[in-house]
Amino acid sequence: MAIWDFVKDAGKAVFGKAEAAPAPSTPSADAAAPKADPDAETQRKVAALKAELQSLNLDAGDVHLRLRGDTVVVESRGADREVLEKLILAVGNIQGIAKVEADLPDDAPPPVFHTVTKGETLSAIAKEHLGSATQYNAIFEANRPMLSDPDKIYPGQVLRIPAKA
Template identity: 80%
Template sequence: MAIWDFVKDAGKAVFGKAEAAPAPAAPTAAAPADAKAATADPEVQRKVAALKAELKALNLDGDDVHLRLRGDTVIVESKGADREALEKLILAVGNIQGIAKVEADLPPEAPQPVFHTVAKGETLSAIAKAHLGDASKYNAIFEANRPMLSDPDKIYPGQMLRIPPQQG
C-alpha cells in the first residue's frame, strides 16, 4: 500500500463536534484491543460515516469503496475503481480536516500519481505553469479535480490537487 501525507489541519470540516459520550472502558483480557475493536468505537464509526457521506456528496461512493479509519489515517479500498477514480478518492478523503494520511493500493504497473500541495498565494494558473509548462492549462487541473473543486478560484493552502498526465 502506498501512503500519501496531507495537511491535517487544512481541508473541509466534515466531522463536526462529537456529542459528549462516556469515556470508553479500558480493554480487558476478554476484550481485544485490535483493529476490530477500533471499528466498534462509536467515534470511529461516526467519522467513517461522515467520510462516506462526503464521498456520496461528490458522487465517488461506489458499492466497492471501503474506508477504514486508524487514528488520523484513512485506508481506502476499491477493487472496481479505475486509476483516476482511485486518485480522486484519495484526494477527497485526504483533503478533510483531521486526516493526515491516506493509504491505498494503486496498480503496480501504473506510474505514481502526481499530486501538488497548494501553497499560500498559489493559483491554478501558477500550478499549471509549474507542472504542465503552460499557465493556460489551469483548466486541465481544475477538471482533474472535479467534483472536489467547484470553482477554479476556490483553492486553499494545504489542499492537495491531482495533476493530470501531460497530453502529447
C-alpha cells in the same frame, strides 16, 4: 500499499463535534460519568467520510474505508485509477486526516499530487507542472468534483496533476 501525506489542519470539516457528555457536578460523579466509546467515534467519522464521498458521487458502493487515528485506508475493487486518485484526495483533503493509504495499479507511474501553498493559483500550478499557465483548466477538471470553482483552492489542499497532453 502506498501512503500519501496531507495537511491535517487544512481541508473541509466533515467530522463536526462528537456529542459532549454532560459535565459532572461533583467529583464523585466524575467516576460515574460514561466514557466515550472510541469505536463509536471511529464509526461516526468513517460514516462522515463515506457521506462526503457519496456527496461527490465517488462511492459506487464498493469503497471500503478504515480509519486508524488520522490515517484512512481506502480500498475499492471497482474503481479505475482516476477514481482511486480522486478517492485518495477526497478523503485526504478532510480536516483531521494526515495520511491516506491505498493500492494503485503497479503498471502505471505514481500519481502526481501538488500541495497548494499560500498565494498559489491554478495557473501558477499549471505553469509549474504542465508548462503553461493556460492549462489551469486541465488541473481543475482533473480535480472535479472536489473543486467547484478554479478560483477556490486553499493552502494545504492537495490537487491531482493530470499527465501532460
